[in-house]
Amino acid sequence: MSQAGAPLSSAVPQTRKVGILGGMGPAAGADFVRLFVQACTEQLRRRGAAVVDQAFPEHWLAQIPAPDRTSAIAAPERPEISPLDAMSHAVQQLHSLDVRIVAIACNTAHYWHQPLQQRHSQVRILHIINETIAHLQQAGVREVLLMATQGTHRSRLYDSALEAAGIAVHTPLPHEREQVMQGIFEGVKRGRLDVANQYFGPVVQALRQRHAADTLVMACTEIPLALPQASQAQGLKLIDPAWVLAQALAAQAYV
Amino acid sequence: MSQAGAPLSSAVPQTRKVGILGGMGPAAGADFVRLFVQACTEQLRRRGAAVVDQAFPEHWLAQIPAPDRTSAIAAPERPEISPLDAMSHAVQQLHSLDVRIVAIACNTAHYWHQPLQQRHSQVRILHIINETIAHLQQAGVREVLLMATQGTHRSRLYDSALEAAGIAVHTPLPHEREQVMQGIFEGVKRGRLDVANQYFGPVVQALRQRHAADTLVMACTEIPLALPQASQAQGLKLIDPAWVLAQALAAQAYV
Known part of the structure; x- marks a missing residue:
């Protein structure tokens, strides 16, 4: 395969496995992966590294059917409709895959960022x-x-x-x-x-x-x-x- | 939340957890999730079910940095550059998440469909x-x-x-x-x-x-x-x- 353009670093950059907590909603989760791939492409360009499949970090997307976030915030007296447990289970599963850094592809879900981070101290959960x-x-x-x-x-x-x-x-x-x-x-x-x-x-x-x-x-x-x-x-x-x-x-x- | 349009079945349809094996390349894997979400939306419409986050099946995307497929097919004498082991490891990890149905978001990777399916008889791997x-x-x-x-x-x-x-x-x-x-x-x-x-x-x-x-x-x-x-x-x-x-x-x- 011919490689056109500027000379590129032949070394594949070191990466860390990361996770994306999605499904809230599913279209937004899918789009977040697209954005992440685009952001990785920019990282590679900035580092002068070749943009090849093998230079992308391993990443996992969990699209889980979590309860509606707005309804849960409106009814704090009903913990049974909170999405926290569903989110927590997915983070635990990501952790079981050796993922140590997670992003949540939903703004409203960050209402539960603190308890989620407290439950999973070995995983760094970014904050949108x-x-x-x-x-x-x-x-x-x-x-x-x-x-x-x-x-x-x-x-x-x-x-x-x-x-x-x-x-x-x-x-x-x-x-x-x-x-x-x-x-x-x-x-x-x-x-x-x-x-x-x-x-x-x-x-x-x-x-x-x-x-x-x-x-x-x-x-x-x-x-x-x-x-x-x-x-x-x-x-x-x-x-x-x-x-x-x-x-x-x-x-x-x-x- | 008001729900406009035709009367919808209030029952959330039963779903099975599914997996997507991607990263070959990552942009195509991300796009495959978008297509899957769109296909699920069509399934829900066809069934007269409400298109809400909770009606989507749980799905996991594994974007793994697999060796280049075309290079491996061109050099069958070099099994060390085959993507089969990387793909197999990801299917095994999907299986560990209780995924029993997997789609591979790469045409060329289907060259290894048969050995992959043989290694993972408990997972049904669709064939593009x-x-x-x-x-x-x-x-x-x-x-x-x-x-x-x-x-x-x-x-x-x-x-x-x-x-x-x-x-x-x-x-x-x-x-x-x-x-x-x-x-x-x-x-x-x-x-x-x-x-x-x-x-x-x-x-x-x-x-x-x-x-x-x-x-x-x-x-x-x-x-x-x-x-x-x-x-x-x-x-x-x-x-x-x-x-x-x-x-x-x-x-x-x-x-």
Whole structure:
């Protein structure tokens, strides 16, 4: 096979096996693997290493049917509908495969990051919100629009961390949050991206009319599957926390 | 959450855990999960079941850094460069997770399907070529163009099965096969889909000039990531064996 282009390091870089906890929802989990492969490709290019199959870190994706995260956050008095046990079982199975670094391909699921990390002290579980904040700080962003699930909004997972980092955050109004949920559940989760944007688009428009921020954080892994195609999002800087997390996981996977 | 549309069966369908053996290459493995999720969505719609996260079968993707398949087929005297042991180890690990049905997200790797299946008699390993032939027969196709890796061409994996099924098959000339390999290795595997089509496009054009067949089998999981966008492929019926295999896996995953 001829190898065109710049001279490449012949050494295959050292890698660490990593895991991805997905299924929340499954389309977002699949897309996260795509993003991770893309992030690994960028790592290889940056290192001047050949982009060949054998240079990618071994990685495992667990797509598990976990209970709905937003419903569980809304009903803390019903621990039986929490996704924590399902997530914990998958992390334990990843651990049994010798995986020591895990990323969770779902923003809302990070509500359970702390108990999950406590249960599995031998596995490092990356944190999508911390990684996103670090990314925004590095880019000098001081003000963002935030679109997420009801569960993520209710938990203030992003809001608290953004405010602590000195970044102003503007969120949709209650009825707009409901529209975002409809876009996620009736659009993306059913494979209908145009339907999703019929819900997402007007919310973005309303946010832009109320606030001058030029950066929007798509804080649910389902939103970036549709929103970048919405006309109302054109001209905005769209931050995809899943892409930020995929890059962090790739950085961990190359020693 | 409001549920719009037709009345849906409230019962979550019974599912079986399934596995995907990927990494050959990693982009194709990631795309196979996307196809599998799409095939499951279609299964749910066909059954009148709600398309919710919890209705998807648990599935695991193993992206392993296996040795190059085409190189191994070209050098049967060098068993040390065969990907069989790496694939076998991954199937064994999938088995340890209670996976009993596996699909391999790589056409060329099916060269080792038989020894792999023999080593793991408790796991049913689907066969991408058998599934594709069944699909072509059902569609009444009698003649196809075939684009694949050098390894797949050399092994005659598809040619023999197509001929046995009474389907005429036309393959690229030796120098065109080399161009297809360059499209795969210098294009798709490096994340450069436009570069891939600079190699793939002229090969498709040459095949169409020589043969009247209106159906092209994209018999390498990397080819469908780029070829559908090539102008020279417009008007052809493109068969993606990965999509056929993903549908077969989804049919197995719903009991």
